[in-house]
Amino acid sequence: MPILEVQNLTKKFGGLTATQEVSMTVEKSSITAVIGPNGAGKTTFFNMITGIYQPTSGIILLENEKINGLKPHDVSKAGISRTFQNIRLFNQMSVLENVLVGMHTHLKAGLLGILFNLPVIRKEEKEAEMHAYHLLDYVGLADLLNEKATNLSYGAQRRLEIARALAANPKVLLLDEPAAGMNPKETKDLTELIHRMRQEFNLTVILIEHDMKLVMEISEHIVVLDHGVKIAEGKPEDIRNNPKVIEAYLGSGAVQAG
Amino acid sequence: MKKIWKKYEHNKLAHGIFLLIYIGVTSLSLYLAQKSVTAFLLLLSSLLLLYYTKFTNLTKWLVAGIVLVFLLPFTASHGDAYQSYMEVSTLVGIYIAMALGLNIVVGMAGLLDLGFVAFFAVGAYTYSIFASSQASHFMPFGTFPLSGESFWIFIVIGCLVAALFGILLGIPVLRVKGDYLAIVTLGFGEIIRIIFNNLDRPVNITNGAMGIPSVTPPRLFGIDFLYPSQFYFIVLVILLITIFTVRRFEHSKIGRSWKAVRENEIAAQSMGIPLVRTKLLAFAIGASFSGMMGVVFAAKQAFVDPTSFTLLESFTILVMVVLGGMGSVPGVILGASVMTILNLQVLSELTNWLNQLSLSGIISIPYALSPAKMQRLIFGAILITFALYRPQGLIPAKNRRFDEKELQRLNRKAISENKKIEQKGV
Numbered sequence: 203m204p205i206l207e208v209q210n211l212t213k214k215f216g217g218l219t220a221t222q223e224v225s226m227t228v229e230k231s232s233i234t235a236v237i238g239p240n241g242a243g244k245t246t247f248f249n250m251i252t253g254i255y256q257p258t259s260g261i262i263l264l265e266n267e268k269i270n271g272l273k274p275h276d277v278s279k280a281g282i283s284r285t286f287q288n289i290r291l292f293n294q295m296s297v298l299e300n301v302l303v304g305m306h307t308h309l310k311a312g313l314l315g316i317l318f319n320l321p322v323i324r325k326e327e328k329e330a331e332m333h334a335y336h337l338l339d340y341v342g343l344a345d346l347l348n349e350k351a352t353n354l355s356y357g358a359q360r361r362l363e364i365a366r367a368l369a370a371n372p373k374v375l376l377l378d379e380p381a382a383g384m385n386p387k388e389t390k391d392l393t394e395l396i397h398r399m400r401q402e403f404n405l406t407v408i409l410i411e412h413d414m415k416l417v418m419e420i421s422e423h424i425v426v427l428d429h430g431v432k433i434a435e436g437k438p439e440d441i442r443n444n445p446k447v448i449e450a451y452l453g454s455g456a457v458q459a460g
Numbered sequence: 461m462k463k464i465w466k467k468y469e470h471n472k473l474a475h476g477i478f479l480l481i482y483i484g485v486t487s488l489s490l491y492l493a494q495k496s497v498t499a500f501l502l503l504l505s506s507l508l509l510l511y512y513t514k515f516t517n518l519t520k521w522l523v524a525g526i527v528l529v530f531l532l533p534f535t536a537s538h539g540d541a542y543q544s545y546m547e548v549s550t551l552v553g554i555y556i557a558m559a560l561g562l563n564i565v566v567g568m569a570g571l572l573d574l575g576f577v578a579f580f581a582v583g584a585y586t587y588s589i590f591a592s593s594q595a596s597h598f599m600p601f602g603t604f605p606l607s608g609e610s611f612w613i614f615i616v617i618g619c620l621v622a623a624l625f626g627i628l629l630g631i632p633v634l635r636v637k638g639d640y641l642a643i644v645t646l647g648f649g650e651i652i653r654i655i656f657n658n659l660d661r662p663v664n665i666t667n668g669a670m671g672i673p674s675v676t677p678p679r680l681f682g683i684d685f686l687y688p689s690q691f692y693f694i695v696l697v698i699l700l701i702t703i704f705t706v707r708r709f710e711h712s713k714i715g716r717s718w719k720a721v722r723e724n725e726i727a728a729q730s731m732g733i734p735l736v737r738t739k740l741l742a743f744a745i746g747a748s749f750s751g752m753m754g755v756v757f758a759a760k761q762a763f764v765d766p767t768s769f770t771l772l773e774s775f776t777i778l779v780m781v782v783l784g785g786m787g788s789v790p791g792v793i794l795g796a797s798v799m800t801i802l803n804l805q806v807l808s809e810l811t812n813w814l815n816q817l818s819l820s821g822i823i824s825i826p827y828a829l830s831p832a833k834m835q836r837l838i839f840g841a842i843l844i845t846f847a848l849y850r851p852q853g854l855i856p857a858k859n860r861r862f863d864e865k866e867l868q869r870l871n872r873k874a875i876s877e878n879k880k881i882e883q884k885g886v
Contacts, residue, residue, distance in 0.1 A: 252730055253729075254726060254729070254730070273729070274726075274730050275729050275730075275731075275732045275733055275734045275735070277730075278729075278730055278731060279732050283730070283731075284730055286726075286727065286730075290724045290726060290727035291723075291724070291727070292723035292724055292728075293723055294719070294723060295716070295719055295720070295723060295859060296859040296860070296861075296862070298862050299716060299719075299859060299860070302716055303716050303717065303720045303728070303731050303733070304731050306713060306717060306731055306732045306733050307731075307732035309713045311712060311713045311714075313714070313741075316708055316709060316713070317708055317709075319708060327712070331862060331867060332867060332870050332874065335862075335868075335870075335871050336871050344868070344871075347862055347864055347867070348861050350859065366731065370731060370732060
């Protein structure tokens, strides 16, 4: 059963078409990769799904409910969570607080409840802290909980973004270049983490990634974008040998030479 | 020397004894030397010392309460300067509450508001219009001025009206960001003042530039509140409420969402935080503090006119926040106290002293150079110095520290319980 369906998604910035008529379906609990050369429209595609951009035309369905037109915070509430290509943490807040912000939509505390510090609210906060700590432990950052997010190493910041996204308890997790800037060891850990997450949280993962080794290893389905157009789609082994894909990445000479 | 300090640093008893001696000496000297501003200031700064001791929060609050409720009014009450001390303390309280309000907007939510005094004006006018004969100019029913007992309700009304204005301002203004937001709020602050200045025709609502005279003083159980020494206690209570409110919000879901919006709007949105509502809430709550104190201010002055709400006031409050430390509650309290006391006490005392010197012919200082006239220069200098050398302020904002050991223990427990359940399931 598809959990996310995108139909004919187009985004135009003035005269520039960032994505053109892109359609795809994502199966529940699958790992899908969106790949393509720089400027292919991958991040624009993510931004449209998460409501940061409104598509010029096209439909996005999450579990058969239309979600385009929703504001980003409503998309998050609907069950889509994401990380960012250029890390966007809450730098001056502590690591645990970053994760707590991720749980925003699940906390019921209202204005008066907070003002009078009701027992219900205190209990909720305590449980939220425990859950946040659990998630930090899960991505391996538990001992840094009181550190400011900005002081973390690059790889740790990427993992913190994942923990924060998980805190929203999403159905679909979008990872925008999660392995960018990581060394091979970190990438290996990340691969394992993504696998574990999918299993334990019954998560559907969509990722944008340039590290082909990671993509081929992890994904069950790959969508290739080039100049805003979907040029190929399929299993990793099909994509690897697809002449159109090779052309997009290496130029037209490569196919003839190969 | 270092060793002694190290020992002292962690010794609660030593802290207690030192603090007690300090408070004792300063309050005694204030008691004996009524006109000594230094003694008054030193007694006030005992609260700062208290902040840095290692006692529990409850003890700190208790000691602060004793100093502020009993010691300060009592020791100062035996001389001519009593009312002027209480006047200063009352104004300090009013400014602290406003600075705490602005701190929510600027420090926590990161929205630079340069017209903050407008909400103070809204609160002040709300009370003074109805608590003077002014309202009879345009209200077809009811008798005005309202009695002094209505003051207590007006604190709540002032709070709500200011919050409403905060939201009304926020709706159009929050479309813009950063520098533009600062300029738009600056314009709004001026607009409010000019409206109050001109709202005497066609219908006379605010009495224009003439201001509203003879505002009814608050009254409780038949006692009229006329002197700063009485307002001092009203301000103290409201201040306590505001500090508790800010503290509650700061470490809650709402406080976190403010900070998240400040740190990164796009990420905050993607984590499910509604931008507009969060910002509006910051504006409304910040404004409400100001509105409450506006009501108190109007009642205390018994006279309100637009000149009390100029741009300089907005800047003064902003300087308090920046000086104290943006986003830091203790910092902002300190910043507001320092600025207000500097403004009202230190500069005027310095001027008096220089005047005396020039009267006795020792030195001669032209009138234009008297310290009281240099307020803006000094504010500017403080702002520049802090921006350059200590942008985080006197007491920088700190994140809440979570109890790592406790969380670790609970987490292990939860994991082992989960495993048990899994094993049973198998």
